[in-house]
Each structure stands twice: as C-alpha cells, then as structure tokens.
Amino acid sequence: MSGQALLRLEGIVKKFGDFTALDGIDLDINEGEFFTIVGPSGSGKSTLIRLLVGMDDVTSGEIRLNGARIDQTPANLRPTCMVFQSLALFPHMSVGQNIEFPLKLRKEDPAARRTRALELLDLLRLPRDYYDKRISQCSGGERQRVALARALAFDPEILFFDEPLSALDYRLRKTLEKELKDLHARTGKTFVYITHSLEEAMVMSDRIAIMKDGRFEQIAVADEIYGQPVSRFVAEFMGEVNLFALDTGTDGTLSSDILSIREGARLSAVTPGASGLLMVRPEYVRFAETGESYDFTLSGKLHGEYALGSRIQYELETPAGMVTVEKLREDRLSAREGDDIAIGFNADVTHFIGDTP
C-alpha cells in the first residue's frame, strides 16, 4: 500500500437497539480523493457519515484520521466538517457572518475573518457584495455556494457532504455537480460525499462505494462499478441493465436456456463450471440484421419506444423478460410496436456475475 490512508475505518458496527445499521465497515480513504458512498435509502450511508463527523457514537470499531483514533472525539473537536442536506445555514446571520462563523469560534480577528470570507466568495464565484446579504435573499444555488464557503472557511482535513444537491432542480444540480468536481480539483481537499444518485456519483467521484444493508457491496472507480459489478444489486443499482442466466461447463462451453450461443463462444476470466448471470448494458446491445453473427442472440417483440433526449430506449418482450436496448437518436430503429426483432451482442461487451456460493 502506498503510504498511509488519511481516513481509516476498521470494523465499524452501529446498532440501534436490535437493528444493525452498520455491519462491519472497513474502508481506507486517501488524501485528496473524491470518494462517494452511494446506496438506496436505509442502506446505512447517512448513519455512516454521522459517525464520521461525530454526531453519533460507534457501537464498535475504530475510526482513524492520520493514524490517530477519533471515534471517541466529540464532533466539535474533530478537524472535519460537513455540508448538510438542508445546508444548515444560520438564518439570523448574513452570508458573511455565516462564512466567518468557524473563524469567529477560533477567535480570529474581524479583519482577517472578513478577508478570508471575501476570498471564499471569489473562490465560489459569488459576487463580493453578497457578504452583507441575508440568507433568505439567496437562491438555492447561491445558498449551496455559501454553505461550501462556510465549510471551506473551517479548513477541514476532510469535507463531508450529506446529499446537499438532492433538493435542487435537475439543471442546477448538473451545474453544481461539475462545479463541485472543479472545486475539488482547485482546493486539493479530500471530499467524502454521500448520495442515492448514481449519476451524481459517476460525474464527480474518483472512487465509489456501493452500500447495501449496512455493508459495502463494492468499492471501485466509476467505470469498474458500471462495467464490472460484483453483484446483481450493484449492476441494477448502477442503471439500466440486462441480465441472463448462464452456465459454463468444465471445458468452458457456455449454455443458456434463453440465449442462442454461437459455437465456440467463450467468456474470458470465468472459472469453468461456474453458473451465474451474464450482464450487458443496453447501449451495447445491437439489433441483429440478417446475416450478421453475434456470440449471443435473442429475439423478441418490440414493446415500447421511449425518447431519453439524446438517446432512444427500446423495450423488447422476450422469453427472458423485458430486454432494454439504447440507441443514439441518429441510429433510430424504424420498427413498430409488436414487430419481431432480433438482438445480439458479443462476449467482449458482457460481464459475468458468478453466483455466490
């Protein structure tokens, strides 16, 4: 391992009465990383972040920051800071007073505080005259920036985010996602972000952890999570996916009840004899013209066509259930609902998820 992790979690367990919210979490987060924890509601991600900032106590396990244990340190003495889902901007203070709040607590002198607050307004591309504005006079996006400025004024070792973009409308969210990624690059800080949105995670993060039932299912870079999910849960959580039951023989031959398989087709990196699910993302599925040959083929009836902006999504009714196919708008299919359609894809665009014994 290269160097020491900035934040290290070892065997974190959190119980509320009989309910186990976190069931043995191990994690290393590196200095300067943008790390995102994604999971559906109830997966334990909010519980985890509350433990990390010190708003709840661990039941067992250790949290180490730069090697020193912090799990018994109260929130106000930890060198970390969080941007809340509700942003938690103080409504009785001006924008400037909000940003200066952590500096005021450290008894920095008013002139230095003001200078720093103005610098942070510049960094977050807010006009300097916002210094004296009331929070109620700021728009949603501006409040977001004020909350970030306040957290950065604290100058934390790690900046935590608890779904701060979830309340905003789509366009603004997309803009702020990019700004946040840009801010991460410019400040060089370690960001730990939690969200239930896969898109948000994919746009911003260096690494993503997928959480389910108080455990991590997979921790990897975005491409790997998208292309090589370790489980059906991760595959389905990370967007539209087609899964087909598949068995491999001891000699590597493939067999399926649903897919027609080309003679000699093989999957690399699969233990012979394993059975599991063959995954293919909708954008890798081809409509098979007559004469074309694929490793895997299947036919079905066109069930529906949905416009997704730049792409068109098709749903096909097949013996394997609904199969989703996505095409760019320019590759639009000229077929009607109910038409018979054949689809195909090659082994190199698939990923095999083995059954866990």
Added chain:
Amino acid sequence: MPASRSTRIALYVYGVLVIFFLYLPLVSVAFASVSRARYLSFPIKRYSTKWYGEALESSTVSDLLTTSLSVAVLVTVISVVIAFFGALAFARYQWRYRTTFQKLILLPIFFPQTVLGLALLMWFNSLGVIPSWKTAVVAHLVWIAPIATLIVAIRAYSFDPALEEAARDMGAGTWTILREITLPLLMPGLVSAGLFAFLLSWGNFPLSLFTTGADSTLPEWLYAKMVSGYSPLVPTLGVMSVVGSFLLILTALAVAWLIRANREARAAQN
C-alpha cells in the same frame, strides 16, 4: 380571490359583533372615566379629567399599580426563562419522558382558574406561607409558564435541528451553540411569550383573588370597588390599565420594527 357573497355577509356580521361586544363596552368605560359625576349615569352631563388627576395622586392607586406591575414583571421574567428551557425539552430533545411532559404541561391550562387559585391558597396555608403578592407570583406562574412554554415550543419546532449540529461540527461547544444559534433563533418566540405572560398576569383576577392575601392587584381592586362602593376611579383605572397594555404592545412592535429596519439597513450597505 374575491370573497363570495356569503363570505362577505359572514365577515360583516363578525365585524358588527366585535364592535358591539368588544369595542363599544370599552368605549363606554372610557366615557364613564371622563364623567365629572360621582355616580355612573348616561348621558354624561359634564366631562372632566378630574378623576385621572385624582388617580395619579392617589397613594392607593400607586400601591395598586406597584403591586400589579411587580407581579407581572416577575411573572414575565421567570416564565420566559422557564419557557426557554421548557420549550427545548418540549420540542427539541428526545428524552424518555418527553411525551408525558408534553401532556402534563398542558394540565394547568385546563383547570378552571378559580379551582387552581383555591387549591393553591389551601396549599400555601398548609405550608404555613402567608399569602401576599409574592405567593400570587407563584400562582400566576403555575398557569402562565405553561402557556409561555407552548408559545416558545411552536418556534422551537419550526427550526432545523441541523443548525445546532452544524454549529457543533464547526467547533462550537454547548454554551456557544445556545448563545449563538438557539437563543437568537428562539428570540421572536421568547418576545411574544414575554408579552403574553405580562398581559395575562396584568389582567388576571381569579388567581390573584385567592392568593394575594392582604395585597391587592388592579383587577382585584376594580372588582372590590364595583361590589362595594362604586368610585369613578374604577373606569379611570380600567382605562389606564387598557392603555398601559396597548402601550406595551406598541413598544414591543416598535422595538421589533427597529431591529428589522436596522438589520435591513446593514444588509443594504455595500
């Protein structure tokens, strides 16, 4: 949205009822207070401010005002302090007996005040405490502090608990959070609770009647004078009491307005 015909009629009826049963009686008291005659009779033959002069000079009146004011001010201060912490317990913190507390605190409000007054008088007697205006403060508090607590609790419910967590996260300790975040956010609730406490205590009759002992508050004296020996000072003091209450509310509104104007002026700079 324009009001429908039936809504308009209902509003007119409501307005007429308010004028007829609330403002006209008050106005008639005001007229009685400026009558020169010793006994109340309409129409008033000669107008005079003589009784106001007498009221201001009378030592009885100044005693009454001092007693009423002492009780009301003490009740206000103590109920606001109780209401602040009570409201936090009521609305902000999760603790074991919270729902029990929320129900129990409402009980005194449902007691008829005369019963409560009687009960307290008997209790003071059995404790060997001689009733005076100080025991009246306790009696008023039993009834008024819960109301003040409820007023502040409504305010406490409406603010985001994450505000306190955020302050803690940025390094603030418990007292700093209370001073910098909780207190300023609850301030509007505390001010209205204080106003209510003062006015409820200032105008209270049943609790005072039982618990002031030899002392007398303004409402008690007004009642006593109506029962035995009318004096033109009765409407005079009645009017002075109402005007005093109005002045208090106006002052509070003016202070609130000044604070807001000051804040906006600061925001408008730059």
